[in-house]
Amino acid sequence: MRMTATLLALLLTAGCSLISIDLTPRIKPLEERTVEGTGKTKILLTDISGFLSEEGETQTVIIGAPPPRVPLLVRFREALKKAEEDPNVKALVVRINSAGGTVTAADIMFKELEMFKHATRIPVIAVMMDVAASGGYYVALAADTIIAHPTTVTGSIGVIMVTLNAEGLMQKLGLAAAAIKSGERKDMGSPFRTLTDEERKIFQSVIDGLHGQFVSRLVEARKLPLETAKTLADGRVYTAQQALELKLIDRIGYMDDALQIARRAIGVDEARVIVYQRPLQYRATYYARSEVSPSSLDATVAQLASIVGAGPRFLYMWWP
Secondary structure (H helix, E strand, O other): OHHHHHHHHHHHHHOOOOOOOOOOOOOOOOEEEEEEOOOOOEEEEEEEEOOEOOOOOOOOOOOOOOOOOOOHHHHHHHHHHHHHOOOOEEEEEEEEEEOEEEHHHHHHHHHHHHHHHHHHOOOEEEEEEEEEEOHHHHHHOOOOEEEEOOOOEEEOOOOEEEOOOOHHHHHHOOOOOOOOOOOOOOOOOOOOOOOOHHHHHHHHHHHHHHHHHHHHHHHHHHOOOHHHHHHHOOOOEEEHHHHHHOOOOOEEOOHHHHHHHHHHHHOOOOOEEEEEEOOOOOOOOOOOOOOOOOOHHHHHHHHHHHHHHHOOEEEEEOOO
């Protein structure tokens, strides 16, 4: 109410003058907060959750609305850079709850973790929550140690391309789409016509190449024979116990087990568990999320709808 009265007063006193007021919510830098523990030594806890995408969501400016959420990749790198500049951060725990996302987003996050490890030389521990499948597991491969909760579902190692074929519906509606193209396959994957056998083979070759990259990461990170890795990477999901037996993870445990491993790795009995958050965010324990966001299901459905509408996309994602 006070804001509305102020705006009206400005308009009345300005006459015909042009007043420019920026009403866009401001995103403030990350701030450190201790969630438990004491001491100078810090263990940073950060999150990777929901659909992994290199893109941000479209924002609508509403007066009085909270600041827009920062895209996942942006926030993740921001947190890593902040930790890199703090000599007291001696370990990183990455909590993962994601069924994956785009191939590019998963690969970028994997690379960011690798660069962070190289720059800081501190241990990185991945903790899998409810689901850490496909792209979620891909990112976890950059960690030194992978821990899964007893109820975690992981695996789904592979690539999927999702597209929409609306040709039959268009025919029923008496509609037809025309494309003027420079080459025969310029519109391959179009939702307005069926893929030819040759086009399907071309897409399959791309998928096979991206799948090979995933398998290579698996072989290198988990020290598995290539043939074993190929067998495991057929897209199936695994329970935590199955993943442990197959050497896809290092152990089964909970958050306190991960923190104990971190303390042991850096040689301390006590350390402060910290998170990075925006001002006014609530973080009482290490089970709270890093960013206030819609439910993972809502966000994922919205992202998948945008993917189908935008045409073929290649995903490291569990798509049941």
